[in-house]
Amino acid sequence: MAETTGPVSSADGGVQSLERAFLLLELMAEDGGEVALSRLAVDSGLPLSTIHRLVRTLVARGYVRQLPSRRYVLGPRLIHLGESSSRTLGTWARPHLSELVDSTGETANLAMLDGDRVVYVAQVPSRHSMRMFTEVGRRVHLHCTGVGKALLSQLPASTARELLERGGMPRRTAKTITDPDELLALLPQIAAQGYVLDDGEQEIGVRCVAVPVPGGPAQTAISVSGPEGRVPLESVPEIVAQLQQTAAALAAELREDGARALSGRSS
Numbered sequence: 001m002a003e004t005t006g007p008v009s010s011a012d013g014g015v016q017s018l019e020r021a022f023l024l025l026e027l028m029a030e031d032g033g034e035v036a037l038s039r040l041a042v043d044s045g046l047p048l049s050t051i052h053r054l055v056r057t058l059v060a061r062g063y064v065r066q067l068p069s070r071r072y073v074l075g076p077r078l079i080h081l082g083e084s085s086s087r088t089l090g091t092w093a094r095p096h097l098s099e100l101v102d103s104t105g106e107t108a109n110l111a112m113l114d115g116d117r118v119v120y121v122a123q124v125p126s127r128h129s130m131r132m133f134t135e136v137g138r139r140v141h142l143h144c145t146g147v148g149k150a151l152l153s154q155l156p157a158s159t160a161r162e163l164l165e166r167g168g169m170p171r172r173t174a175k176t177i178t179d180p181d182e183l184l185a186l187l188p189q190i191a192a193q194g195y196v197l198d199d200g201e202q203e204i205g206v207r208c209v210a211v212p213v214p215g216g217p218a219q220t221a222i223s224v225s226g227p228e229g230r231v232p233l234e235s236v237p238e239i240v241a242q243l244q245q246t247a248a249a250l251a252a253e254l255r256e257d258g259a260r261a262l263s264g265r266s267s
Contacts, residue, residue, distance in 0.1 A: 020046060021054050025063065025074065030159075034071040092253070096246050097124040097222070103242050106226035111147040113219035114139055116167030118148040126226060143169045143183055144176045146198035146210030150221040152183075153190040154212050160184060175200045195240045200228065207231040211243040215251045222247055 027043045028035050037055065041048045055072060058064035062077035093110045100108035101124045110122040117139040134140075142148030143164060152160045164180045177183045190196045198208035209231070210223035224231070224239055231239070 017054065020044075020050065021058060024051065024054055025058070025078075028064070028072065028074055034067060034069065034073055036071050040072075091122075093122045093222075093250060094124060096250055097122060100124070100222070100224060100242060100246050101126060104224050104226075104239055106224045106231060108246075109134060109147065109223045109225065111145075111151075111221055111223070113151045116142070116163045118142055118145060118151060118221075120147075128226075128230070140202070141167055141170065141172075143167075143178070143180075144172050144198065144201040146196055146208035146223045146225070147221040149183070149187075149190060149196045149198070150210040150212045150223075151219045153187045153196065154219060157184060157187070160187060172202050173200055173204050177201065194244060195236075197236065198223075198225075209236055209239045209243060211240065211247050213247045213250050215254065220250075222250070 023044055024040055027040055037051050040051050055064055059066055062075045065073050065075040097108040107126045108124050109120055111118045111120045119139045120134050120136050123136055142152055161180055161184055169178045171178050195211045205228055207228040208223050208225035210221050213220040222243060
Protein backbone atom coordinates (compact mmCIF):
# COMPACT_ATOMS: atom_id res chain seq x y z
CA MET A 1 0.00 0.00 0.00
CA ALA A 2 1.68 3.20 -1.16
CA GLU A 3 1.55 6.65 0.33
CA THR A 4 -1.02 9.03 -1.18
CA THR A 5 0.81 11.48 -3.43
CA GLY A 6 -1.98 13.94 -4.25
CA PRO A 7 -3.80 16.35 -1.94
CA VAL A 8 -6.04 14.66 0.61
CA SER A 9 -8.81 16.33 2.60
CA SER A 10 -8.66 16.07 6.38
CA ALA A 11 -11.69 13.75 6.36
CA ASP A 12 -10.14 11.45 3.73
CA GLY A 13 -6.83 11.52 5.55
CA GLY A 14 -8.52 10.56 8.80
CA VAL A 15 -10.26 7.59 7.18
CA GLN A 16 -7.00 6.50 5.55
CA SER A 17 -5.14 6.68 8.86
CA LEU A 18 -7.89 4.67 10.55
CA GLU A 19 -7.77 2.00 7.84
CA ARG A 20 -4.01 1.79 8.15
CA ALA A 21 -4.12 1.56 11.95
CA PHE A 22 -6.57 -1.34 11.72
CA LEU A 23 -4.36 -2.98 9.11
CA LEU A 24 -1.39 -2.83 11.47
CA LEU A 25 -3.43 -4.31 14.33
CA GLU A 26 -4.62 -7.15 12.08
CA LEU A 27 -1.07 -7.87 10.91
CA MET A 28 0.16 -7.94 14.51
CA ALA A 29 -2.63 -10.37 15.42
CA GLU A 30 -1.79 -12.61 12.45
CA ASP A 31 1.87 -12.60 13.42
CA GLY A 32 0.85 -14.16 16.73
CA GLY A 33 3.67 -12.73 18.82
CA GLU A 34 6.26 -9.98 18.98
CA VAL A 35 6.72 -8.01 15.79
CA ALA A 36 9.22 -5.38 14.69
CA LEU A 37 8.28 -2.24 12.80
CA SER A 38 10.42 -3.41 9.90
CA ARG A 39 8.30 -6.57 9.62
CA LEU A 40 5.12 -4.48 9.63
CA ALA A 41 6.59 -2.37 6.84
CA VAL A 42 7.23 -5.47 4.73
CA ASP A 43 3.80 -7.00 5.41
CA SER A 44 1.79 -3.79 4.96
CA GLY A 45 3.73 -2.04 2.22
CA LEU A 46 3.50 1.19 4.21
CA PRO A 47 6.47 3.56 4.69
CA LEU A 48 8.30 3.02 7.98
CA SER A 49 7.68 6.65 8.97
CA THR A 50 3.90 6.16 8.61
CA ILE A 51 4.01 2.93 10.64
CA HIS A 52 6.05 4.58 13.37
CA ARG A 53 3.55 7.45 13.66
CA LEU A 54 0.51 5.15 13.78
CA VAL A 55 2.06 2.67 16.21
CA ARG A 56 3.09 5.53 18.51
CA THR A 57 -0.55 6.61 18.66
CA LEU A 58 -1.74 3.03 19.27
CA VAL A 59 0.78 2.65 22.09
CA ALA A 60 -0.39 5.90 23.69
CA ARG A 61 -4.00 4.62 23.59
CA GLY A 62 -3.09 1.21 25.06
CA TYR A 63 -3.96 -0.81 21.95
CA VAL A 64 -0.32 -1.73 21.34
CA ARG A 65 2.49 -2.29 23.84
CA GLN A 66 6.19 -1.72 23.26
CA LEU A 67 8.51 -4.32 24.77
CA PRO A 68 12.01 -3.65 26.16
CA SER A 69 13.34 -5.29 22.96
CA ARG A 70 11.67 -2.41 21.05
CA ARG A 71 9.37 -4.92 19.38
CA TYR A 72 5.59 -4.60 19.68
CA VAL A 73 2.63 -6.71 20.80
CA LEU A 74 -1.11 -6.10 21.00
CA GLY A 75 -2.01 -4.13 24.11
CA PRO A 76 -4.30 -4.82 27.06
CA ARG A 77 -6.98 -2.32 26.01
CA LEU A 78 -7.95 -4.69 23.19
CA ILE A 79 -8.95 -7.31 25.79
CA HIS A 80 -11.87 -5.17 26.94
CA LEU A 81 -12.97 -4.56 23.35
CA GLY A 82 -12.71 -8.27 22.58
CA GLU A 83 -14.77 -9.26 25.61
CA SER A 84 -17.46 -6.70 24.75
CA SER A 85 -17.49 -7.84 21.12
CA SER A 86 -17.86 -11.49 22.15
CA ARG A 87 -20.82 -10.67 24.41
CA THR A 88 -22.48 -8.69 21.62
CA LEU A 89 -21.86 -11.47 19.12
CA GLY A 90 -23.35 -14.02 21.51
CA THR A 91 -26.50 -11.94 22.04
CA TRP A 92 -26.88 -11.44 18.30
CA ALA A 93 -26.42 -15.16 17.52
CA ARG A 94 -28.58 -16.67 20.27
CA PRO A 95 -31.93 -16.55 18.37
CA HIS A 96 -30.30 -18.40 15.46
CA LEU A 97 -28.86 -21.00 17.84
CA SER A 98 -32.31 -21.44 19.42
CA GLU A 99 -33.73 -22.29 16.00
CA LEU A 100 -31.00 -24.88 15.57
CA VAL A 101 -31.91 -26.46 18.91
CA ASP A 102 -35.58 -26.53 17.89
CA SER A 103 -34.77 -28.25 14.59
CA THR A 104 -32.10 -30.70 15.78
CA GLY A 105 -33.03 -31.23 19.42
CA GLU A 106 -29.40 -30.87 20.47
CA THR A 107 -27.14 -28.20 21.98
CA ALA A 108 -25.99 -25.46 19.58
CA ASN A 109 -22.76 -23.48 19.98
CA LEU A 110 -21.07 -20.46 18.45
CA ALA A 111 -17.28 -20.27 18.73
CA MET A 112 -14.48 -18.14 17.35
CA LEU A 113 -10.74 -18.35 16.92
CA ASP A 114 -8.80 -16.90 19.85
CA GLY A 115 -5.07 -17.12 19.28
CA ASP A 116 -4.12 -20.82 19.21
CA ARG A 117 -7.40 -21.86 20.86
CA VAL A 118 -11.10 -21.67 20.11
CA VAL A 119 -13.42 -19.86 22.52
CA TYR A 120 -17.14 -20.50 22.94
CA VAL A 121 -19.03 -17.20 22.80
CA ALA A 122 -22.65 -18.40 22.83
CA GLN A 123 -24.61 -21.55 23.55
CA VAL A 124 -28.24 -22.65 23.63
CA PRO A 125 -28.61 -26.00 25.44
CA SER A 126 -30.71 -28.94 24.36
CA ARG A 127 -34.12 -29.42 25.98
CA HIS A 128 -33.17 -33.01 26.89
CA SER A 129 -32.41 -33.73 30.53
CA MET A 130 -29.09 -35.28 29.44
CA ARG A 131 -27.34 -32.71 27.26
CA MET A 132 -23.97 -31.33 26.32
CA PHE A 133 -22.81 -28.24 28.17
CA THR A 134 -19.78 -26.02 27.58
CA GLU A 135 -19.23 -22.85 29.57
CA VAL A 136 -19.40 -19.69 27.46
CA GLY A 137 -15.93 -18.18 27.54
CA ARG A 138 -14.20 -21.55 27.75
CA ARG A 139 -11.09 -21.86 25.55
CA VAL A 140 -10.31 -25.29 24.13
CA HIS A 141 -7.80 -26.82 21.72
CA LEU A 142 -8.38 -26.64 17.99
CA HIS A 143 -7.39 -30.16 16.98
CA CYS A 144 -9.99 -32.17 18.90
CA THR A 145 -13.16 -30.08 18.54
CA GLY A 146 -15.56 -29.73 15.64
CA VAL A 147 -15.52 -25.94 15.74
CA GLY A 148 -11.72 -25.94 16.03
CA LYS A 149 -11.24 -28.12 12.97
CA ALA A 150 -13.83 -26.10 11.03
CA LEU A 151 -11.85 -22.94 11.79
CA LEU A 152 -8.51 -24.54 10.90
CA SER A 153 -9.92 -25.58 7.52
CA GLN A 154 -10.44 -21.91 6.64
CA LEU A 155 -6.79 -20.95 7.25
CA PRO A 156 -3.71 -21.21 5.06
CA ALA A 157 -1.91 -24.50 5.74
CA SER A 158 1.14 -22.71 7.15
CA THR A 159 -1.00 -20.74 9.62
CA ALA A 160 -2.91 -23.86 10.66
CA ARG A 161 0.34 -25.72 11.30
CA GLU A 162 1.74 -22.83 13.32
CA LEU A 163 -1.37 -22.72 15.53
CA LEU A 164 -1.33 -26.49 16.07
CA GLU A 165 2.35 -26.51 16.97
CA ARG A 166 2.01 -23.52 19.26
CA GLY A 167 -1.13 -24.74 21.02
CA GLY A 168 -0.17 -28.40 21.21
CA MET A 169 -2.26 -31.45 20.37
CA PRO A 170 -2.84 -33.35 23.63
CA ARG A 171 -4.70 -36.65 23.48
CA ARG A 172 -8.20 -36.37 24.99
CA THR A 173 -9.58 -39.77 23.95
CA ALA A 174 -8.40 -42.78 21.94
CA LYS A 175 -9.85 -41.08 18.83
CA THR A 176 -7.99 -37.77 19.21
CA ILE A 177 -5.67 -36.91 16.30
CA THR A 178 -2.34 -35.86 17.81
CA ASP A 179 -0.17 -35.76 14.65
CA PRO A 180 -0.23 -32.33 12.95
CA ASP A 181 0.57 -33.82 9.54
CA GLU A 182 -2.39 -36.21 9.80
CA LEU A 183 -4.79 -33.42 10.70
CA LEU A 184 -3.39 -30.98 8.14
CA ALA A 185 -3.91 -33.61 5.43
CA LEU A 186 -7.62 -33.69 6.31
CA LEU A 187 -8.21 -29.93 6.22
CA PRO A 188 -8.62 -29.57 2.41
CA GLN A 189 -11.32 -32.25 2.46
CA ILE A 190 -13.05 -30.53 5.40
CA ALA A 191 -12.96 -27.21 3.54
CA ALA A 192 -14.33 -28.82 0.36
CA GLN A 193 -17.22 -30.60 2.06
CA GLY A 194 -18.07 -27.58 4.21
CA TYR A 195 -18.45 -29.38 7.54
CA VAL A 196 -16.51 -31.50 10.02
CA LEU A 197 -17.22 -34.07 12.72
CA ASP A 198 -15.80 -34.39 16.20
CA ASP A 199 -16.62 -38.06 16.67
CA GLY A 200 -15.62 -38.68 20.27
CA GLU A 201 -12.29 -36.88 19.87
CA GLN A 202 -12.89 -34.36 22.66
CA GLU A 203 -15.14 -36.46 24.89
CA ILE A 204 -16.02 -40.15 24.69
CA GLY A 205 -19.58 -40.80 23.52
CA VAL A 206 -20.16 -37.25 22.22
CA ARG A 207 -20.61 -36.40 18.54
CA CYS A 208 -20.38 -32.83 17.24
CA VAL A 209 -21.10 -31.48 13.75
CA ALA A 210 -19.62 -28.06 12.91
CA VAL A 211 -19.50 -25.62 9.99
CA PRO A 212 -17.70 -22.30 9.49
CA VAL A 213 -19.70 -19.08 9.26
CA PRO A 214 -18.87 -17.56 5.86
CA GLY A 215 -17.73 -13.97 6.17
CA GLY A 216 -18.20 -14.09 9.92
CA PRO A 217 -16.47 -11.73 12.34
CA ALA A 218 -12.87 -12.90 12.69
CA GLN A 219 -12.97 -16.70 12.27
CA THR A 220 -16.33 -18.04 13.47
CA ALA A 221 -18.00 -21.46 13.49
CA ILE A 222 -21.24 -22.99 14.76
CA SER A 223 -21.92 -26.55 15.89
CA VAL A 224 -24.52 -28.99 17.15
CA SER A 225 -23.43 -31.56 19.71
CA GLY A 226 -25.06 -34.40 21.60
CA PRO A 227 -24.67 -38.02 22.72
CA GLU A 228 -23.72 -40.19 19.75
CA GLY A 229 -26.86 -42.28 20.30
CA ARG A 230 -29.02 -39.19 19.60
CA VAL A 231 -26.74 -37.92 16.81
CA PRO A 232 -26.31 -41.02 14.60
CA LEU A 233 -24.13 -40.78 11.53
CA GLU A 234 -27.15 -41.12 9.24
CA SER A 235 -28.55 -37.86 10.67
CA VAL A 236 -25.36 -35.88 9.87
CA PRO A 237 -26.39 -34.73 6.35
CA GLU A 238 -29.63 -33.24 7.66
CA ILE A 239 -27.84 -31.55 10.56
CA VAL A 240 -25.21 -30.17 8.16
CA ALA A 241 -27.95 -28.65 5.98
CA GLN A 242 -29.52 -26.98 9.02
CA LEU A 243 -26.13 -25.72 10.25
CA GLN A 244 -25.24 -24.29 6.85
CA GLN A 245 -28.62 -22.57 6.60
CA THR A 246 -28.06 -21.00 10.02
CA ALA A 247 -24.48 -20.02 9.13
CA ALA A 248 -25.72 -18.32 5.95
CA ALA A 249 -28.39 -16.44 7.93
CA LEU A 250 -25.78 -15.28 10.46
CA ALA A 251 -23.48 -14.11 7.66
CA ALA A 252 -26.33 -12.28 5.88
CA GLU A 253 -27.33 -10.50 9.09
CA LEU A 254 -23.74 -9.47 9.64
CA ARG A 255 -23.51 -8.03 6.12
CA GLU A 256 -26.78 -6.13 6.61
CA ASP A 257 -25.56 -4.66 9.90
CA GLY A 258 -22.31 -3.65 8.22
CA ALA A 259 -24.17 -2.01 5.32
CA ARG A 260 -26.41 -0.08 7.73
CA ALA A 261 -23.37 1.10 9.66
CA LEU A 262 -21.68 2.31 6.48
CA SER A 263 -24.88 4.02 5.34
CA GLY A 264 -25.18 5.80 8.68
CA ARG A 265 -21.60 7.07 8.46
CA SER A 266 -22.05 8.38 4.92
CA SER A 267 -25.36 10.17 5.56
